[in-house]
Amino acid sequence: MTPALAIDGLRVAFDDFVAVEDVSLSVAPGESFGLVGESGSGKSTLLRAVAGLAPVTGGTIAIGGKVLGDRRDKAFYRTVQMVFQDPYGSLHPRQTVDRLLLEPLAIHGFDDTESRIVRALDEVGLGAGFRFRYSHQLSGGQRQRVAIARALILEPSILLLDEPTSALDASVQAEVLNLLEQLRAARGLTFVMVSHDLAVVTHMCDRLMVMQNGRAVEQLTAADLAARRVTQDYTRGLLAASEGFRRTA
Amino acid sequence: MSETAMTRREWLLTDRPQSRLQARLGRAYVAWRRFTANRLAVIGLAIILGLIVLAVFAPVLAPHSPYVGDLANARLMTPGPGHWLGTDDQGRDILSRLIYGSRLTLQVVVLVAVIAAPIGLLVGTVAGYAGGWVDAVLMRITDIFLAFPKLVLALAFVAALGPGIGNAIIAIAITSWPPYARIARAETLTVRNSDYILAVRLMGASPWRIVLRHIMPLCISSLIVRVTLDMAGIILTAAGLGFLGLGAQPPLPEWGAMIASGRRFILDQWWVAAMPGFAILIVSLGFNLLGDGLRDALDPRGSGQ
Numbered sequence: 165m166t167p168a169l170a171i172d173g174l175r176v177a178f179d180d181f182v183a184v185e186d187v188s189l190s191v192a193p194g195e196s197f198g199l200v201g202e203s204g205s206g207k208s209t210l211l212r213a214v215a216g217l218a219p220v221t222g223g224t225i226a227i228g229g230k231v232l233g234d235r236r237d238k239a240f241y242r243t244v245q246m247v248f249q250d251p252y253g254s255l256h257p258r259q260t261v262d263r264l265l266l267e268p269l270a271i272h273g274f275d276d277t278e279s280r281i282v283r284a285l286d287e288v289g290l291g292a293g294f295r296f297r298y299s300h301q302l303s304g305g306q307r308q309r310v311a312i313a314r315a316l317i318l319e320p321s322i323l324l325l326d327e328p329t330s331a332l333d334a335s336v337q338a339e340v341l342n343l344l345e346q347l348r349a350a351r352g353l354t355f356v357m358v359s360h361d362l363a364v365v366t367h368m369c370d371r372l373m374v375m376q377n378g379r380a381v382e383q384l385t386a387a388d389l390a391a392r393r394v395t396q397d398y399t400r401g402l403l404a405a406s407e408g409f410r411r412t413a
Numbered sequence: 414m415s416e417t418a419m420t421r422r423e424w425l426l427t428d429r430p431q432s433r434l435q436a437r438l439g440r441a442y443v444a445w446r447r448f449t450a451n452r453l454a455v456i457g458l459a460i461i462l463g464l465i466v467l468a469v470f471a472p473v474l475a476p477h478s479p480y481v482g483d484l485a486n487a488r489l490m491t492p493g494p495g496h497w498l499g500t501d502d503q504g505r506d507i508l509s510r511l512i513y514g515s516r517l518t519l520q521v522v523v524l525v526a527v528i529a530a531p532i533g534l535l536v537g538t539v540a541g542y543a544g545g546w547v548d549a550v551l552m553r554i555t556d557i558f559l560a561f562p563k564l565v566l567a568l569a570f571v572a573a574l575g576p577g578i579g580n581a582i583i584a585i586a587i588t589s590w591p592p593y594a595r596i597a598r599a600e601t602l603t604v605r606n607s608d609y610i611l612a613v614r615l616m617g618a619s620p621w622r623i624v625l626r627h628i629m630p631l632c633i634s635s636l637i638v639r640v641t642l643d644m645a646g647i648i649l650t651a652a653g654l655g656f657l658g659l660g661a662q663p664p665l666p667e668w669g670a671m672i673a674s675g676r677r678f679i680l681d682q683w684w685v686a687a688m689p690g691f692a693i694l695i696v697s698l699g700f701n702l703l704g705d706g707l708r709d710a711l712d713p714r715g716s717g718q
Contacts, residue, residue: 257609257631296432296436297430
């Protein structure tokens with residue numbers, strides 16, 4: 165089966181700074197893949213490179229077996245969408261929810277915009293009452309739901325999630341994660357999810373890759389991680405750190 | 414309470430608008446309330462509205478003809494009944510000339526704003542969003558225009574194009590867009606890499622669509638404020654050109670030209686030059702107060718929550 169997303173020897177460099185070096189991975193359709201690492205490990209940059217927001221200086225990215233060029237076409241944007249980390253920064257401050265959701269439909273020339281907007285809001289658990297609000301009239305969780313609705317309104321098959329819950333508080337975090345999980349099951353979406361929270365990744369993802377300093381450390385399954393079957397010291401360190409401070413009684 | 418019991422105010426301020434129109438009106442109403450909270454700004458708005466009323470109803474409001482005076486009996490009369498602001502050296506009623514002159518002032522201000530602001534907005538946002546050599550070329554052109562003193566450049570243009578109110582407007586417009594380009598570029602640079610613009614890029618939007626529909630609306634409010642504050646300067650430049658004989662030509666009752674013609678009698682018949690001077694002062698003040706109020710009302714940073 166052709167992988168939904170295949171990355172081979174990817175290198176991303178900003179002038180002299182190399183953010184991602186020689187990373188390869190492959191995600192099967194319908195799979196949920198996690199990228200884990202500390203801040204600055206290049207996991208978000210990897211995601212942005214796939215979306216076409218970071219300069220690829222080496223290696224290839226293939227979506228559904230088709231290798232991407234430097235310019236992304238409209239078909240790409242209908243296949244791959246992204247949800248950003250900060251819901252306070254990812255919604256246009258002067259646009260209503262309605263306008264935000266209308267924009268992708270207008271760009272891609274959809275006709276039944278009215279019903280699609282209503283359905284998209286419904287799917288993410290926001291009623292029609294939210295449709296004409298401005299983003300400053302929404303809470304963080306509601307904003308992230310709008311961002312998810314916007315990403316899904318073009319009916320992509322691959323969703324890139326850049327720490328979608330790290331800016332939200334714990335209870336809202338769980339709500340949004342459950343929503344994402346539910347949408348993935350309903351639509352058969354492929355997820356590539358960046359997180360520094362191992363608990364979130366083990367909950368959400370089938371497989372994951374640990375990154376450090378722009379390089380891949382190792383790839384594991386969620387079961388491996390849960391059972392502590394790790395081979396690299398760095399991953400062990402991450403696991404220990406994620407358990408947090410433990411009182412030695 | 415039922416839906417019908419909702420007052421108009423509640424309808425405007427609801428956090429669950431039912432339609433695009435209601436959302437937009439609600440937003441406008443909030444801005445209007447912030448604007449009216451500033452007394453001085455309301456005074457500024459009243460002055461500008463007064464100017465517009467004067468200009469529109471000039472033939473009704475002016476007691477005498479602005480062009481034909483009584484040379485035999487009414488030269489350089491002091492302000493008083495009959496001629497409330499006195500008469501000039503050709504026996505023309507100064508009040509009537511000021512009232513008709515408001516049309517020219519308004520024409521200059523509106524046309525300059527309509528020509529200069531969009532040019533500046535377009536140049537600035539395109540330069541800021543495109544970056545690279547497009548940015549370099551556009552901003553160096555802007556720098557060249559900025560390097561000339563405004564009035565001197567306007568003088569050069571009028572000298573080349575020939576004197577007249579139309580050419581004065583073009584000259585002022587050509588010299589006043591560069592600051593708008595700078596402002597628009599600075600605003601664009603702060604938002605171009607924000608997630609919400611990246612998100613639109615990820616929708617597959619073309620650069621033009623992003624600039625026109627997503628970046629420009631964010632620059633417009635600071636631009637409106639700046640243009641309003643500049644209007645006083647525009648009026649003064651137009652008056653300056655008129656004073657130098659390069660703007661409106663006689664017998665047009667342009668305020669700057671009126672001051673110029675009153676200069677000869679400034680010691681003995683001060684009102685001939687002083688009255689148009691007061692008019693310029695009041696209108697400039699009005700635009701400045703309005704601009705300050707708009708800044709408070711429209712500033713996106715102040716309207717966050």
